[in-house]
Amino acid sequence: MTPAATPARVDSRAKFTVRGWCFLTAAVLSLAAATWLGRKDVLALSLFLGMVPLMSALAMWLLKPRVLLKRSVDPPLVTLGDAAQVALQVRRRSAFGTRGRTPGSTTADRAAVDVHERVDPLLGRDQDFSVPVSGAPVGYTVRPRRRGIHELGPATVRVDDPFGVVTELLDVAERTSLHVAPDPEELTEHGASLARESGNDPARRAQPQPGPDNVTTREYRHGDPMRRVHWAASAKHGELMVRQEDPRSTRKAVVILDTVEQHWPGERVWAGVLPSTHEFEWAVTAAASVVEHLTRRETVVHALDDRGRPLPRGNSGAAELRDTAVGDTAATEVVHGLSQVALAPRPEPGTASDPLTVRLDREGLVHPVLLLTGTLSPDAARRYVQATAGSASCSVVMVVAAPLVRPESADVFESAGWSVVLASRWTDVDAAWLAVTGGGSLMAPPPPEPGAPQLSMDDVMGRTRSRTTA
Known part of the structure; x- marks a missing residue:
C-alpha cells in the first residue's frame, strides 16, 4: 500500500449542469423555430431560455461563491479497533447553494451543498453528503484498521446556482488528523521477570x-x-x-524500540501518513503490550527509541520529553504516544558519542533491557551490545521478514550473553514474551493461500536450518 497521493487540484470553473445544457438546447431549437415560423413570441422564449444559464454563469463568475467547511473528530485519539465520529459543518459565504429545500424551513436552513469527503482507505470509504449551509452537522463513523496518524480530507464541495443550471466545484484542502494508538495485548504473568534471573540484578532489590x-x-x-x-x-x-x-516498588526495566528504517526491510506499508512495515507494526504492538504489562506490576519502565530518546506520550513528541521513566499512571500516555512512532533513516555517523549510550550512562540505566528490533547488521548489533554493557541482563526480539532466515546479528547478541528470540509478524506477541526468558525461535509461518496445503512449523524451521547451514 502507498500513502494517499496528493489529489489533483479540482477544476473550479463554473460548468453547466444537465439542466443548463437542456436550457441552451431548448433556446437553440426555439430560435430556429422562431426564424422558420417568424413568431416573435417564440423568439422571446428562446432568448429567455438562453439567458438563464448564461446569466447564472456570469453571476457565478462575478460573485465567486465560497463556503466554509469545518471538520471535527471525536475523539481525536482512539485505540486500534475503536470507532471515531466525524462531523462536517458548512457555512455559506455567498448567495449561492440553495439546493435541498425542505418545507417549513427558513432561508438559512434550506440551502445545502454536496460534499465529497476523501477518507483514508484504512479508516473507511469516501463519503458523499448533502450538507446544510446553516451549520447543522452531518456525521459519519470511521473505524481504523491500523495504528498511526490518519488524515481525513480534503473535501470537494459542489455549489449550484439557485436554478440548478450552473455548478462549481470548490476544493477545501484542509485536512484533519486522527491518531490511532496500538491495542496492547494481554501478556502472561509468567514473563514478568523480563529476562533470565540474575543474582546481581539491581532492579530486584527488596520490594513487595x-x-x-x-x-x-x-x-x-x-x-x-x-x-x-x-x-x-x-x-x-x-x-x-x-x-x-x-x-x-523499585523494580525497573528498559524497553528499546528500534526505529531505524534500514533495520526493517519488509514490505513497506503506511500507518496513515507514517512510513512503516508489517514487522515494525508488530514491534510497536509488542512495545505497547510490554510497557502496559510491566507498569501494571510495580515496574518502572524506561521506554526509549534507538537514539535514546523517550518514546512520545499522548500528543507530545519525544523531543518535548526529558524523563524516560514510565509508571502505571503514564503507561496509557505512552501507548497513545506510539501512534506517532514511524521509521526514520539511520542518522549519519558523527564524532559525537552514541546518544543511546549517553542516555543509559547518564541515567544509570543498568536494569534488564528488552530490545525490539528487525533484521539489523552485525555492526548495529554490536552497537546495542556496547551501549548496554553495564546492564544486568539483556534480551532481544528480532522480527524477521520473509524469507525466514536467521540473521548474523543474532549470533552477535548470543555471544554477548543476550537472550535472543526470533519472531515473524505472524508470531503471537504473548508467545514471544514468554520466550524472552530463555530465547528461541518463534518464526510463525504466513497463513496459507486459499487451497494451498498447511505449512507446519516443523517445515518452516527445517527450511530455516537448512538455509542457515548452507
Whole structure:
C-alpha cells in the first residue's frame, strides 16, 4: 500500500449542469423555430431560455461563491479497533447553494451543498453528503484498521446556482488528523521477570511482590482498558475505578524500540501518513503490550527509541520529553504516544558519542533491557551490545521478514550473553514474551493461500536450518 497521493487540484470553473445544457438546447431549437415560423413570441422564449444559464454563469463568475467547511473528530485519539465520529459543518459565504429545500424551513436552513469527503482507505470509504449551509452537522463513523496518524480530507464541495443550471466545484484542502494508538495485548504473568534471573540484578532489590495487598484503585480515565476496572471498588464508590499497583516498588526495566528504517526491510506499508512495515507494526504492538504489562506490576519502565530518546506520550513528541521513566499512571500516555512512532533513516555517523549510550550512562540505566528490533547488521548489533554493557541482563526480539532466515546479528547478541528470540509478524506477541526468558525461535509461518496445503512449523524451521547451514 502507498500513502494517499496528493489529489489533483479540482477544476473550479463554473460548468453547466444537465439542466443548463437542456436550457441552451431548448433556446437553440426555439430560435430556429422562431426564424422558420417568424413568431416573435417564440423568439422571446428562446432568448429567455438562453439567458438563464448564461446569466447564472456570469453571476457565478462575478460573485465567486465560497463556503466554509469545518471538520471535527471525536475523539481525536482512539485505540486500534475503536470507532471515531466525524462531523462536517458548512457555512455559506455567498448567495449561492440553495439546493435541498425542505418545507417549513427558513432561508438559512434550506440551502445545502454536496460534499465529497476523501477518507483514508484504512479508516473507511469516501463519503458523499448533502450538507446544510446553516451549520447543522452531518456525521459519519470511521473505524481504523491500523495504528498511526490518519488524515481525513480534503473535501470537494459542489455549489449550484439557485436554478440548478450552473455548478462549481470548490476544493477545501484542509485536512484533519486522527491518531490511532496500538491495542496492547494481554501478556502472561509468567514473563514478568523480563529476562533470565540474575543474582546481581539491581532492579530486584527488596520490594513487595505483586498481590492483592499492595493494589490500590483510582478513578477511571479516558483510554484506560476495561480489563483494569476494579468492579468491587466501582460498586462501592458509585463510579468506575481501575486497579493501580502501589508505586513504592523499585523494580525497573528498559524497553528499546528500534526505529531505524534500514533495520526493517519488509514490505513497506503506511500507518496513515507514517512510513512503516508489517514487522515494525508488530514491534510497536509488542512495545505497547510490554510497557502496559510491566507498569501494571510495580515496574518502572524506561521506554526509549534507538537514539535514546523517550518514546512520545499522548500528543507530545519525544523531543518535548526529558524523563524516560514510565509508571502505571503514564503507561496509557505512552501507548497513545506510539501512534506517532514511524521509521526514520539511520542518522549519519558523527564524532559525537552514541546518544543511546549517553542516555543509559547518564541515567544509570543498568536494569534488564528488552530490545525490539528487525533484521539489523552485525555492526548495529554490536552497537546495542556496547551501549548496554553495564546492564544486568539483556534480551532481544528480532522480527524477521520473509524469507525466514536467521540473521548474523543474532549470533552477535548470543555471544554477548543476550537472550535472543526470533519472531515473524505472524508470531503471537504473548508467545514471544514468554520466550524472552530463555530465547528461541518463534518464526510463525504466513497463513496459507486459499487451497494451498498447511505449512507446519516443523517445515518452516527445517527450511530455516537448512538455509542457515548452507
